Amino acid sequence: PSFQDKLRQLKDKRSWSHDQFLKEAVPYVKDEKIEVYDQTSNDLLNEISTLGQEGAEAKTPDCVLLEDLRGRMAKLVAAQTDKWTYMFGKLDMELAK
Numbered sequence: 733p734s735f736q737d738k739l740r741q742l743k744d745k746r747s748w749s750h751d752q753f754l755k756e757a758v759p760y761v762k763d764e765k766i767e768v769y770d771q772t773s774n775d776l777l778n779e780i781s782t783l784g785q786e787g788a789e790a791k792t793p794d795c796v797l798l799e800d801l802r803g804r805m806a807k808l809v810a811a812q813t814d815k816w817t818y819m820f821g822k823l824d825m826e827l828a829k
Contacts (some may be wrong), residue, residue: 735816738823745827760822769815776808 739760743753780801787797 735820735823738820738827742823742826760819760826765818766815769811769818772811773808773815776804776811780804780808 739753739757742748742760743757746756748756783797783801783804787794787801790797
């Protein structure tokens with residue numbers, strides 16, 4: 733919600749129409765760097781899902797697998813945090829102009 737609020741602030745500041753806003757807002761939600769963050773997150777989610785399924789099907793608990801899952805989950809959280817920090821930074825710079 734706070735990201736959407738900032739996008740609306742930029743829309744109001746620039747006096748964009750609704751259609752103009754839909755076009756002009758794209759660089760703030762999708763660029764090459766954001767795509768890398770998204771791909772990293774998708775890869776980690778797939779790995780977590782696969783490892784989680786392996787763990788669920790195991791006959792005995794596997795502490796090494798659990799630690800691996802925790803590590804990948806921490807990387808996922810970090811990737812998402814970095815992505816949102818980057819996106820908010822882009823918006824904040826434009827709002828400051």
